[in-house]
Amino acid sequence: MLSGLFALVFASAFAGAALYLNLVEQPARLALDDSSMMREWAPSDRRGFALLGGLALLAALAGLSAFAHGGDIRWLLGAVIALASWPYTYFVVVPLNNRLLAASPGQPAADSREIVTFWGRLEWGLFAIGAASTGVFAWILG
Template identity: 45%
Template sequence: MTRHFAKGLWSGNVRRTSCAHDTAIFTGAAIYINIAEQPARLQLDDSSLLAEWKLAYRRGYMMQASLTIVGGFFGAVAFFATFEWRWLLGAAVLLANWPYTIFAITPTNQRLMNTPAGAATAETRRMIGRWGILHAGRSVLGLIATLLFLWAER
């Protein structure tokens, strides 16, 4: 990516609306899952817990994945336009959600998705509890990236 091209992409309000805000939306959604959705679903019986987790996972996956890509892209564009290292570090931290999810969370996701609706047990509940703890890592990565982007804007 050339500096001229990056500066063209970086003009106007793109910086504020497409980088820090996108990442803050990702972070807010991730934290919401940890402090509201996950505790609420854990109050359900095992079968309802699994059914709710599957529905929420399917709906949240694309939103969270898209937000990391968009925020990471614009963080990289900001770096190439300004050569300010905080933009690049913020983009790297935000994009770290991908390998973290693939290697740390996906095995649990697959086990839960492969559990038939009527076969939920106490082990299913423990896996969903573990999933919530693992998901908190995504919240932390998002928060760090958001703070880095806000710092870079100063």
């Protein structure tokens, strides 16, 4: 079942990208001074948002396709979990993104470092969603 394999690949890529963000990119960002941190955060956030959103959508579509072909409800469960990253991002992460984007990169707000630190903790939720989706898809294929 090729669509199921693609679902696993895209969900794994999503989880891996979220893990990279949390273990590599966020600590490096926090090591910068406030102004540099904000200049790095804005373009990184836009690219990461597009990457993670696209991978979640692809994982969900592939999972739905596998469900349509095989009828195993676990494919639907994995797809729904992958899609859960969209409302999580929109309702939990985006409000912080908007606060950070409203600040001038040259003159970051006094609490910018605290917001970026908290934002990084919220990003672990995306990793959890990706890992859960990956786990469901691996369970089916395993």
